[in-house]
Amino acid sequence: MRHTRQLGPFRVSAIGLGCMNLSHAYGVPPSPEQGAAVLLRALDLGCTLFDTAALYGFGANETLVGQVLAPHRHRITLTSKCGMQGVRFDDGVKRVIDGRPDTIKATCEDSLRRLRTDVIDLYYLHRWDKTVPIEDSVGALADLVREGKVRSIGLSEVSAQTLRRAHAVHPIAALQTEYSLWTRNPELGVLDTCRELGTAFVAFSPVGRGFLTGALREVASLDAKDIRRAMPRFSPTLYPANLQLMGAFEALARDAGCTPAQLSLAWLLAQGEHIVPIPGTTSLAHLEEDLAAADLVLPEAVLAQAGALIHAGNVQGARYNAATQQEVDTEAFPA
Numbered sequence: 202m203r204h205t206r207q208l209g210p211f212r213v214s215a216i217g218l219g220c221m222n223l224s225h226a227y228g229v230p231p232s233p234e235q236g237a238a239v240l241l242r243a244l245d246l247g248c249t250l251f252d253t254a255a256l257y258g259f260g261a262n263e264t265l266v267g268q269v270l271a272p273h274r275h276r277i278t279l280t281s282k283c284g285m286q287g288v289r290f291d292d293g294v295k296r297v298i299d300g301r302p303d304t305i306k307a308t309c310e311d312s313l314r315r316l317r318t319d320v321i322d323l324y325y326l327h328r329w330d331k332t333v334p335i336e337d338s339v340g341a342l343a344d345l346v347r348e349g350k351v352r353s354i355g356l357s358e359v360s361a362q363t364l365r366r367a368h369a370v371h372p373i374a375a376l377q378t379e380y381s382l383w384t385r386n387p388e389l390g391v392l393d394t395c396r397e398l399g400t401a402f403v404a405f406s407p408v409g410r411g412f413l414t415g416a417l418r419e420v421a422s423l424d425a426k427d428i429r430r431a432m433p434r435f436s437p438t439l440y441p442a443n444l445q446l447m448g449a450f451e452a453l454a455r456d457a458g459c460t461p462a463q464l465s466l467a468w469l470l471a472q473g474e475h476i477v478p479i480p481g482t483t484s485l486a487h488l489e490e491d492l493a494a495a496d497l498v499l500p501e502a503v504l505a506q507a508g509a510l511i512h513a514g515n516v517q518g519a520r521y522n523a524a525t526q527q528e529v530d531t532e533a534f535p536a
Contacts, residue, residue, distance in 0.1 A: 209352075209375055211323070218243045218252065221253070228427045236269075237265070237269045250479065253316075264315045266279075280325065281324060284299065285297070298328045372399075381406060384520050391531070392473060402476045403477050404477065407469050420437055439517040450510045466478055
């Protein structure tokens with residue numbers, strides 16, 4: 202991959218790898234061997250940005266990334282997240298949002314151990330714990346920078362206003378939020394604020410959690426534990442209407458000589474030089490397809506047409522259900 206972008210103090214591949222899928226969220230994860238194959242192939246293809254979190258697989262994803270990539274640590278920019286992790290209760294491990302300074306620092310120690318590294322290049326607050334002032338959580342992250350355990354700080358799923366508050370405490374190198382043709386919330390303020398502050402914008406789920414690939418034709422086959430089952434736009438009542446948007450989009454990609462996923466990623470890259478998409482996959486073929494999108498040169502008219510075919514005005518359903526929406530701080534379009 203020839204193209205690079207700025208991520209805080211780091212120069213990284215224009216498209217990174219979101220590692221979550223290898224351990225978490227979309228049903229039964231692949232074997233550790235398959236996960237390792239994906240990570241190493243990404244490295245071979247020139248990907249230098251790898252994104253994980255304490256939450257993913259309740260530590261299993263960081264462990265996998267650490268085991269596979271530790272020998273190549275000098276070649277990559279390694280990012281992880283705190284503030285949302287698995288906590289063991291009597292009835293099992295559950296996801297907990299906890300942004301208290303002591304928790305953040307303890308989570309970092311665990312992450313360093315699992316990742317087999319002395320320092321994390323970019324450490325995100327995975328969710329803002331609204332019971333803790335953002336200044337206090339970012340202050341704890343700033344302490345980790347001063348201690349040499351973290352090189353730069355990021356935030357995830359926060360608004361432009363919260364980003365400004367955090368940035369006043371310590372420079373925020375990156376803000377990570379869902380962004381794609383069918384999730385345009387960052388356009389309500391965060392993208393512009395990131396550009397103004399010199400903060401990179403890292404776009405997760407850049408191919409719409411699989412929707413923009415065109416491969417997911419029906420949702421009944423999703424695994425019982427697939428997180429998309431709880432997302433309104435993937436519901437059996439709304440998904441068929443959303444799928445109708447894909448016909449013209451797939452035709453546009455075909456005429457442009459690329460796949461729908463590649464067109465989706467190329468559109469994202471064209472929205473600003475400060476944007477770095479991090480698609481995730483368990484498939485070597487899809488990995489190669491995604492990373493090749495960085496080398497695409499598409500006419501502006503094609504990208505504009507892509508943006509006109511799928512957008513906030515014609516996608517049916519919210520990206521999160523009401524309970525999950527309460528956990529994030531992002532701007533939202535009127536219902």
